[in-house]
Amino acid sequence: MSMRKSEIILLAIVIISFIVGIYFYPQMPQKMTSHWNAQGQVDGYMQKFWGLFLIPFILVGLVLLFIAIPKIDPLKTKIEKFRKYYDGFIILFFVLMLFIYSWTILWNLGIKIGPNVIFPIGFGPLFFYIGILCENAKRNWFIGIRTPWTLSNEKVWEKTHKIGGKLFKIAGVIAFIGVFFQSYALFFILVPVILVAVYTVIYSYFEYQKEMK
Secondary structure, eight states, X not given: OOOOHHHHHHHHHHHHHHHXXXXXXXXXXXXXXXEEOTTSOEEEEEEHHHHHHHHHHHHHHHHHHHHHHHHHOTTHHHHHHXXXXXXXXXXXXXXXXXXXXXXXXXXXXXXXOOHHHHHHHHHHHHHHHHHHHHHHOOSOSSSSOOOHHHHHOHHHHHHHHHHXXXXXXXXXXXXXXXXXXXGGHHHHHHHHHHHHHHHHHHHHHHHHHHHHO
């Protein structure tokens, strides 16, 4: 069975991450900076091996997961209808992971760009694209706003994803704006997404009640 273009891109990103890790291994300190607090100050370290190879290994697991989902979903024919958006999301997510991975290496080489600059630039576009994915997602068991009410009713799924898509796009724009308010960047990223998640769950419940009546 031939590989999809998206799967080839994902495998290429995984291979690049391992090559980068091997290349920079001799230049890294024994304990690498690996975690920052909400203010962008360092508050965690990791042994060199895991500092360089944890993300590449996580990406291997994610490749297997993302390739498996469309094959094991009982509603896989529905996934095929929006497969290009799903593939686009996975590629964007892997590019973001590679972006963050490269940034941690640069930090440990002494090129210190704050996380409160990097994360809004990375997560803003990802959230915006999740909005596009939501607007195009058909009912399935793995991808989208999966509540008992969206999974039980096609119309509730469509309405919830239509409004959820718009709200995720707004959350993406707000997250990106966090780059200009670096002390509060984490709030710009997390708060809108949490609010959207909570709102869409409640919205789907009430829409389902309406449909049942």
